[in-house]
Amino acid sequence: MKAADLIAFLQREARAMRVEITRVRGSSPREEGAVMVVSPTAMVGTIGGGQLEYMALDEARKLLKLSQFSGFMDVPLGPEIGQCCGGRVEITLTEMDSTARANLVAEVEAQEAALPHVYVFGAGHVGRALANLFQHLPVRCLLVDSRTEELGLSLANVEKRLTALPEAEVRGAPAGSAFIVLTHDHALDFLLTAEGLARTDARWVGMIGSATKRVKFERFAQSECDGLSAAALQCPIGAGGSTDKRPEVIAAMVVADVMTALTTAPADQLVEART
16 A cells, blocks of 8 residues: 555544454465555555455454454465465454554555665656556656656656756666666667666666667677676567557556566576676
8 A cells, every 4th residue: 555545544534443464374365464454434455355355344344343443364265265375364453543553654654665766767658658557566666857848748646857867866776776768869778778787786777679779789888888788688678579569568568577577586686787
């Protein structure tokens, strides 16, 4: 859940139950620590949906109605409840007082602060399509451009940065960031891509363009960047065997690649630039 959504929910709801998966055995829809918050008439967050979530939602509202402050569920995820995960989960339900509410908001805000950064350089058609998708994902997306009018065309709920020195954004990015380069200028693309590859802690670096553009960049990196290797570079991006060049389709495939890298790549396999 997003901190802003949680805060708004807690401000509206006089009573609320914290519903948390506290133990998982085997397969389950969500991991230990997954939380949703339930009031008599609304909810925010999710513990995985399906019959499990419906049962927990129903139990939370029963507890609220009976003025019981806590509860516990031990649920097998099998045919008896219409799920086939095959695991078992334990769920703890606790009515939230003011301290618990403040603590949960702090937890969610800390989680948001730790989200991986995804930098989208270029607010053209593909850049805006990327922002539209990333705004719904557990990342902090930053749409970067030097053109006020292009940034203004993006309606996505992401951070927008207007700057004449986008390379400074690469240098100042936190470890584990992803860099997607698709500006209006090939020379700028090369500069930003080289900056991304030069970092030893980037999780994903990609540049829009053809195989020919990649070859040109490799020559540029060798001659102008002290032999910087382009082995870790994703270019072309959003290919996936498709020839569809619609911005929304390209964006969907790029987002899938980036999220796979951000959620599965172990720390010792971060992008390394080799000379």
